Amino acid sequence: MVMAKRLKGGSEEYNIDEATKEWHGRGAVGTRLYNAFAVAGLRVDAIDPGRARFSFTVPPRLTNGRKHMHGGAVASLVDLAGSAAFFAGGSPATGVSLDITVSFLGAARANEEIEIEAKVLGIGERTGCVTVEVRRKSTGEVLAHGRHTKYLAVSSKL
Numbered sequence: 001m002v003m004a005k006r007l008k009g010g011s012e013e014y015n016i017d018e019a020t021k022e023w024h025g026r027g028a029v030g031t032r033l034y035n036a037f038a039v040a041g042l043r044v045d046a047i048d049p050g051r052a053r054f055s056f057t058v059p060p061r062l063t064n065g066r067k068h069m070h071g072g073a074v075a076s077l078v079d080l081a082g083s084a085a086f087f088a089g090g091s092p093a094t095g096v097s098l099d100i101t102v103s104f105l106g107a108a109r110a111n112e113e114i115e116i117e118a119k120v121l122g123i124g125e126r127t128g129c130v131t132v133e134v135r136r137k138s139t140g141e142v143l144a145h146g147r148h149t150k151y152l153a154v155s156s157k158l
Contacts, residue, residue: 039076039077039080040059041056041057041059042054042055042056042077042080043055043056045115047084047088048088049088049089049090050085050088050089050090050119050120051085051088051117051118051119051120052081052084052085052087052088052117052118053115053116053117053118054077054081054084054115054116054117055113055114055115055116055137056077056113056114056115056116057111057112057113057114058108058109058110058111058112058113058114059110059111060110060111063109063110066107067109067110068107068108068109069107069108069109069110069114071102071104074102074104074134074143074144074146075100075102075146077116077132077134078100078102078116078118078132078134078144078146078148079097079100079148081116081117081118081132082100082118082130082132082146082148082150083095083148083150084118085118085119085120085130085132086120086123086128086130086150086152088120089120089123089128089130090123091123091128091152093152094150094152095128095150095151095152095153096150096151097148097149097150097151098127098149098150098151099147099148099149100146100147100148100149101146101147102144102145102146103144103145103146104143104144105142105143105144105145106136106141106142106143106144107143108134108136108143112136112137112138113137113138114134114135114136114137114143115134115135115137116132116133116134116135117132117133117135118130118131118132118148119131119132123152124152125153126151126152126153127149127150127151127152128149128150128152129147129148129149129150130147130148131145131146131147131148132145132146132147132148133145133146134146
């Protein structure tokens with residue numbers, strides 16, 4: 001039996017198999033798990049044409065052994081913020097990712113507030129590209145820079 005702490009930060013333990021069955025019973029297991037684990041607490045600060053800005057307090061569950069935000073969690077935020085910027089830029093769909101690159105320049109710590117800003121570089125007939133910066137909110141220091149390219153054609157069978 002696999003035991004883990006509750007995702008909301010409580011000290012009670014629960015059986016992961018039972019929790020998975022509960023989520024599965026409600027449908028959309030992957031989405032519910034992703035939302036609860038990776039992006040719970042993400043706040044929208046601004047949505048402008050071709051731009052989206054978010055704030056996020058790094059939860060301890062998304063840190064590595066050194067208590068720095070895990071690179072995979074940063075990449076996930078680049079993906080999510082980039083997709084939001086496409087909508088803000090007028091794309092009728094969030095599309096399918098073709099390429100995501102992230103350059104890590106620093107690291108946020110557990111309970112530190114960061115901001116994520118995505119800007120559309122261009123939206124064509126079938127593809128689009130955004131740039132995403134992850135910054136330390138207190139100083140503006142860039143912690144990561146990402147670039148996200150997506151296939152946006154609505155009629156695609158991909």
